[in-house]
Amino acid sequence: MTLQDQRVVILGGTSGIGLATAQLAAEQGASVIVASSNPSSVQRALTALPASAAGQAVDLTDSAAVAAFFAGLEPFDHLVYTAGEALTLLEVRTMDLAQARQAFELRYFGALGAVSAAVPRLRPGGSVVLTTGAAGDRPGPGWSVAASICGAVDSLVRALAVELAPLRVNAVKPGVVRTPLWRDALDYDATAEHLPVQRVGEPEDIAAAYVYLMNQPYATGSIVSVDGGHVLV
Template sequence: MGGSSGIGEAAAAAFAADGAEVVITGRSRERLDAAVARIGGKTTGAQLDAADAEAVAAFFAEGGALDHLVVAVSGAAGSGPFAQLDLAELATGFDAKFWPQVRVLQAALPHLRADGSVTLITAASARAAFPGTAGLAAINGALQAMVPPLAVELAPLRINAVSPGVIDTPWWDRVPTDQRKALFDGLAATTPAGRVGRAEDVARAIHMLAANTFVTGVVLDCTGGANLPTGR
């Protein structure tokens, strides 16, 4: 879900490379078709808005049995200094990421293999302490808090999440090029891995969680070590 670009597309490509039959979803037919062509293999695209509850329910009802579900639905609303944080914008952020991920998981449950897997994509802002990210922390933290109890409640279905740090994907296209480069260079200089992440880095983490049948209830950081207390 959310597989027409960025992390979702990279994850779909990782599964397709294993010979899996992959279905990606997204709101734009044009972007879906382009992503399907890039991914190749046994990949198809389904136009779907994860914010549309009826469309989500119909998608799963018509789609047949599923082995693994990756929910990469995201949004950008909800950031900014807390004193000036527009609460309507924060609600929009929940509507764009938290509620769609919960809605998708709930609708998918009857169609998922009993011992299959679900991987949610959250963000490192959930456990970071950067000024201006309290709203994002609330959205992503809410999703992450659900992972352990869901892993117990829905077992043997495995529930995990990947929590990416700063990843160079089209999500950042909204930031002017020079400003984005300065931000990435600054982060790379203080991150143990020495760079910002790539979509393929997160895709490998997603693939591992889906493939490893002895891992559940985990929120896996994929940050290049940016979340570590290095003292710098």
């Protein structure tokens, strides 16, 4: 199966995993629309995508802006949400609750708001693919907020799969991936030594899972882990 002649909207699709997903979807024949909050990031992404791709800067924490973005789109087949901010570990003893709420605002409420606004534009037989993370299954010190977001998204996927049926709703659960969001928070080499696959993930590794879920007509409420064995060690 391929995405030939389908339309795919990727929020957070201008860098890292989102951009890799946009590129792979385009290789399969999809028309891709990418969005993120940074106009210059959108423009850079469009230079890496086919001429048929489109992009727009949208504040994904602004529900009115998100609603206006989807209202301006023609019907499409798949929504992918990969948006996130640079990873910051927050220890409970020194917790900045404002920062914690901000993380939920983009990664959880941003996803929920995007789905709500997108549903009227999604064609029959289409799908939504959200993003969770391995931290929800195997957190470390400082991961309470990140793990909580992952757990919330996991539950959201299952609930939406029931509520929005027969529209399919799934998620990808990455482990450590070599993207700008992780760059300043982790030592990639040290992390790789502890993983069964002996390397951290690349955006292209994770993109394949998003495209698989878009193509898989019998998957809904599914969460596909692509974590290099993170939860095993």
